Amino acid sequence: EAGVAQSPRYKIIEKRQSVAFWCNPISGHATLYWYQQILGQGPKLLIQFQNNGVVDDSQLPKDRFSAERLKGVDSTLKIQPAKLEDSAVYLCASSHSHFGETQYFGPGTRLLVL
Amino acid sequence: GESVGLHLPTLSVQEGDNSIINCAYSNSASDYFIWYKQESGKGPQFIIDIRSNMDKRQGQRVTVLLNKTVKHLSLQIAATQPGDSAVYFCADYSGNTPLVFGKGTRLSVIA
Numbered sequence: 147e148a149g150v151a152q153s154p155r156y157k158i159i160e161k162r163q164s165v166a167f168w169c170n171p172i173s174g175h176a177t178l179y180w181y182q183q184i185l186g187q188g189p190k191l192l193i194q195f196q197n198n199g200v201v202d203d204s205q206l207p208k209d210r211f212s213a214e215r216l217k218g219v220d221s222t223l224k225i226q227p228a229k230l231e232d233s234a235v236y237l238c239a240s241s242h243s244h245f246g247e248t249q250y251f252g253p254g255t256r257l258l259v260l
Numbered sequence: 261g262e263s264v265g266l267h268l269p270t271l272s273v274q275e276g277d278n279s280i281i282n283c284a285y286s287n288s289a290s291d292y293f294i295w296y297k298q299e300s301g302k303g304p305q306f307i308i309d310i311r312s313n314m315d316k317r318q319g320q321r322v323t324v325l326l327n328k329t330v331k332h333l334s335l336q337i338a339a340t341q342p343g344d345s346a347v348y349f350c351a352d353y354s355g356n357t358p359l360v361f362g363k364g365t366r367l368s369v370i371a
Contacts, residue, residue, distance in 0.1 A: 188351070194358065239303075249306075
């Protein structure tokens with residue numbers, strides 16, 4: 147079974163630029179999550195999708211971050227404009243169903259904002 | 261808000277020894293707990309989970325113990341190997357809330 151795929155693996159941009167990350171979850175997983183992991187900390191949930199609907203985006207900085215999962219499969223996370231403090235690893239995870247199910251993580255995208 | 265935290269940020273053990281990584285959680289309503297292992301440059305990898313109706317669960321070389329009275333979770337790794345070197349996170353669910361991760365413990369295995 148293929149795991150969660152993410153691209154790109156690394157991205158370096160200047161502040162105020164835009165950036166987008168892509169995630170393809172494990173086949174058949176209805177729930178998709180985007181996390182932000184700042185160096186030395188645990189992952190923090192940004193947004194959770196159930197199929198193509200948003201379940202929780204309470205911690206997503208909506209003035210600059212957006213995410214979509216239009217067809218209920220793959221997803222994109224966008225930052226526009228980026229700030230220095232957005233430098234982090236952005237992790238995508240998926241699970242078979244809703245809360246209480248084990249989440250499987252992708253390798254992450256490491257973002258550096260200069 | 262509620263948080264899940266680990267007692268020690270780093271742990272060094274000799275190869276072959278047993279490792280114990282501890283975690284304290286604050287939400288008494290938490291009913292599902294997971295341990296993840298994260299190697300450098302990789303995403304967190306599921307190790308083992310336990311539900312609140314259990315006190316102990318064993319996997320291959322790993323055991324998770326749950327003490328609901330003192331809200332404490334531990335991960336025991338038997339015969340620690342160099343490949344076990346990583347950051348270990350505990351995480352918990354409570355009802356319909358998102359998974360909450362602690363800051364992690366870095367395990368270093370000394371050959």
